[in-house]
Amino acid sequence: xxxxILTCLLLLCIAAFTAAIWGSVDCGMRLSxxxxxxxxxxxxxxxxxxxxxxxxLAVVAGILLIYLRHRRWxxxxxxxxxxxxxxxLNPPGIRMPxxxxxxxxxxxxxxxxxxxxxxxxxxxYPMFMLSGHSSGEKLEQALHEAYTRQxxxxxNFFYQPVLGASPWLAxxxxxxxxxxxxxxxxxxxxxxxxxxxxxxxxxxxxxxCRRLRGLLPGTEVALGYFNQSPxxxxxxxxxxxxxxxxxxxxxxxxxxxxxxxxxxxDAAACGKTLTRLPVxxxxx
Numbered sequence: 001x002x003x004x005i006l007t008c009l010l011l012l013c014i015a016a017f018t019a020a021i022w023g024s025v026d027c028g029m030r031l032s033x034x035x036x037x038x039x040x041x042x043x044x045x046x047x048x049x050x051x052x053x054x055x056x057l058a059v060v061a062g063i064l065l066i067y068l069r070h071r072r073w074x075x076x077x078x079x080x081x082x083x084x085x086x087x088x089l090n091p092p093g094i095r096m097p098x099x100x101x102x103x104x105x106x107x108x109x110x111x112x113x114x115x116x117x118x119x120x121x122x123x124x125y126p127m128f129m130l131s132g133h134s135s136g137e138k139l140e141q142a143l144h145e146a147y148t149r150q151x152x153x154x155x156n157f158f159y160q161p162v163l164g165a166s167p168w169l170a171x172x173x174x175x176x177x178x179x180x181x182x183x184x185x186x187x188x189x190x191x192x193x194x195x196x197x198x199x200x201x202x203x204x205x206x207x208x209c210r211r212l213r214g215l216l217p218g219t220e221v222a223l224g225y226f227n228q229s230p231x232x233x234x235x236x237x238x239x240x241x242x243x244x245x246x247x248x249x250x251x252x253x254x255x256x257x258x259x260x261x262x263x264x265x266d267a268a269a270c271g272k273t274l275t276r277l278p279v280x281x282x283x284x
Contacts, residue, residue, distance in 0.1 A: 186242070
């Protein structure tokens with residue numbers, strides 16, 4: 001309702017400015033008449049000054065209304081990472097005014113500086129590779145509890161897709177893989193993602209692989225998981241390519257990259273060689 005009122009007032013200012021300009025022009029044309037009496041000429045000059053003042057007031061009021069309308073509906077941005085290691089990540093392809101960007105991690109949200117609850121919409125960007133419980137219900141509950149602890153009203157949140165669903169990520173990874181393919185022609189790509197306990201696996205790893213196949217035509221791209229079928233080790237053994245570029249579909253380097261990924265020894269056991277690439281999120 002307030003937005004509609006501000007729009008109507010802005011249109012009124014435009015109409016007042018237009019009428020004032022037209023009145024000034026009309027008085028100027030009447031003032032140029034040769035047979036005009038001195039008293040009428042003075043009256044017309046006063047009308048020109050009046051119309052000029054009205055036009056200035058309309059411009060100032062219009063600028064003020066535009067500012068109020070923009071201030072009322074400006075966006076805030078909240079970038080949420082899974083843990084503190086991912087606090088440096090930014091959603092790719094998004095331009096955000098630095099003054100309206102807040103960052104926090106799901107693991108340490110208690111002391112985070114969150115966007116103000118001033119009625120403005122808050123766009124939430126989960127820096128997660130997979131959609132699921134953590135990037136959904138758990139994140140929503142954590143934000144609700146954080147605002148409750150601060151005694152503030154919860155803003156109007158608009159949740160954006162997780163980082164793993166971004167097409168920018170596939171493009172950046174494809175560019176990096178092309179450099180490795182130049183050194184290892186005919187190599188295949190094994191994408192290894194985190195397993196899930198959900199009834200249906202998150203769609204982001206499969207979507208990412210489809211995009212890679214489109215960006216790297218003729219390159220074998222396979223998908224495996226740890227803690228879920230098909231296991232990455234089993235997929236590695238069935239791949240046709242003899243040299244494998246192993247890409248962890250993960251956010252940061254950590255325990256999973258050191259413990260749960262197929263190794264060069266695993267590749268050698270099935271007659272292949274392997275190059276382990278950085279985690280996918282590092283390509284952005």
